[in-house]
Amino acid sequence: DADVTQTPRNRITKTGKRIMLECSQTKGHDRMYWYRQDPGLGLRLIYYSFDVKDINKGEISDGYSVSRQAQAKFSLSLESAIPNQTALYFCATSDLPGTSGRTGELFFGEGSRLTVL
């Protein structure tokens, strides 16, 4: 089983609908992230969380919200989806770098492809 699991993997929805993308991890990491990738572009950070009680906006948080239900779960919601939110979404986790040989590297899920019509 994958260390970082995203559901759904693919979703087609209509403008105005509420959509939730879910992410769960078995890495035991405190830090979780949501990224968005558009065709031909790099990944842009939407939200990140350093622990259950810590939620932070990334560079493109408008139109999105998140919920950190537990250490292992971090959900991304689109309250009212619009076509320009059509993209590939990635969840990632990381540990605290620099301790006990930890690298602080990001571990990514396989992505959730969202299409908003």
Add this chain to the structure above:
Amino acid sequence: DAKTTQPTSMDCAEGRAANLPCNHSTISGNEYVYWYRQIHSQGPQYIIHGLKNNETNEMASLIITEDRKSSTLILPHATLRDTAVYYCIVHFTGGGNKLTFGTGTQLKVEL
């Protein structure tokens, strides 16, 4: 976090070394250089990272210049499976691990 500049694309012959450059002239003393790669539309994969010393692991080597303003990722014997987009990221890990990815270098390994 400091910004990085990478070539848009590079080609490499299979079996040869692939040398991917990255400029990070505004890097500060506590920022690390990280490299990731993304194959097709899969989630990016960590390759290597370093602060100021050269680093090597089973995947690649990272050469950082003495002034730390640039670095080179070396894949010693590139294979077709190394065809991917490679991202160079400069990041201060102590203040939060919120890595921002640019557009990277598309490496194409050919026969």
